[in-house]
Amino acid sequence: MEASEAGRGTGGSGTAGQVWLRTPARAGRAAPPLTRERIVEEAVALLDAEGADRLTMRRLAERLGTGSTTLYWHVKTKDDVLDLALDAIFAEVEIPPEGGQGWRAGITALINGWRAVLLRHPWSAALLSRPMLGPNVLARSEFLYATLLEAGVTGPGLTAAAYGLSNYVIGSGLMQATWPTGAEREVRRAAREYLHANRERYPVLAAHGPLVADDDWETGFALGLTWILDGIEAGIARADERGPMSAGR
């Protein structure tokens, strides 16, 4: 609030010849000047705190101590804010060092970090349905492709491997972030009761239901990941025995 007050100045400038009464120089402002980075940063904070549907340009502007209109100088649409916020959180995914302990370790680390980010910012799950072309996403995709390529994955298997891994993380993150936790835990309980009540129609689900504990997510995800990695590895082995050093046909 004081930021907004300080930025507004003393208004009519009629009797305001006194420097002391006027707005201090821009550098002296309480809040740093508005930049695209600051907007995105605050948008992520707001999304983390209140979720995707509570993000409006007005509320975001209020948190930044400016008017909502101002945001549109730095950003074209609200969708831009969402795209930027989505890419911004991918910066948290650490890219493993180049010469690591083998390609499986590197890829596993990347995928796990990716997944951790998706779960740390659950709102991102709902945003994954837009093309991700930001620099942070691309950098991590680049690492993924490079690591696979160096491991010996080539041709159509490369795309399949990269997409398989990506799709698996995204699906998992989406599924788990979707699932009500915390305060909405009653929804979860209600779902379990519903399944139990209709256990004649869904006998297996009611018995071995998908409403797993939090730990099961971890182990299940890790298990599925090893399956995919095993499949990729088997593909490399087959390619190698067909022709270990011979390129092409």
Add this chain to the structure above:
Amino acid sequence: MEASEAGRGTGGSGTAGQVWLRTPARAGRAAPPLTRERIVEEAVALLDAEGADRLTMRRLAERLGTGSTTLYWHVKTKDDVLDLALDAIFAEVEIPPEGGQGWRAGITALINGWRAVLLRHPWSAALLSRPMLGPNVLARSEFLYATLLEAGVTGPGLTAAAYGLSNYVIGSGLMQATWPTGAEREVRRAAREYLHANRERYPVLAAHGPLVADDDWETGFALGLTWILDGIEAGIARADERGPMSAGR
């Protein structure tokens, strides 16, 4: 338009004693009476035709020849419409017959059908971030769990297998449905050009880029699916050799 006209009746009912001038019996209406099913059906059609963000209660009501208010008698919120529409399209996924050609064939058929639906209704990708508890979704999950269970997948592997498969389909569908096709193909081309322009930062992506042709999606998806199925099968084999017929510890 005529449906709306016919449904409105002759108004004041003062001079309208004549049966011929009055509204024909409800059964004689041009449009069938409004039901939840009809609303959902039309919502799916609207979503298919114009996408998720073009679906509003007003437009939906207009297509149904009623006022927007009326919809709220059959449905509590707009989110209800989306949830119902999402479950409705899952009815298109054919559930393979019980005694099929082995569990792999059955699961493959289900997963492929699932994927086809996601691609046929691209708007559904953006909606997957809400809990899916509708009857159609549950019935297909039931089949998945039952088939896996019958194949010999037990314990934590069951949840892992079911979620692994689901997450993989969802991620794939999301990714592919997201990717601009058809009219937005220029976006795709622009992305490729962008990658090429920044090929120093993303050398591998620019060369073996993820901007695949349509066919590659299919083969890549099938390849990844076999990997997961292989992993599940290997798990079954390991469990069998530990104790082919011994239950429990």
Add this chain to the structure above:
DNA sequence: CGGTTACCGGATCAACGATCCAGTACTCGA
């Protein structure tokens, strides 16, 4: 000092989801 650029925000617009409330048609029991 005049003008150009970068940045800010009050007022405003059209569209949205949702609700209020006044209706209208049909049903069922007496």
Add this chain to the structure above:
DNA sequence: TCGAGTACTGGATCGTTGATCCGGTAACCG
């Protein structure tokens, strides 16, 4: 046959949203 109850409809309206118009102000450059 009537009259009360119920199922359903929709015009008007409310608060909120994303976005734009347009008039400002501060810094900088020649």
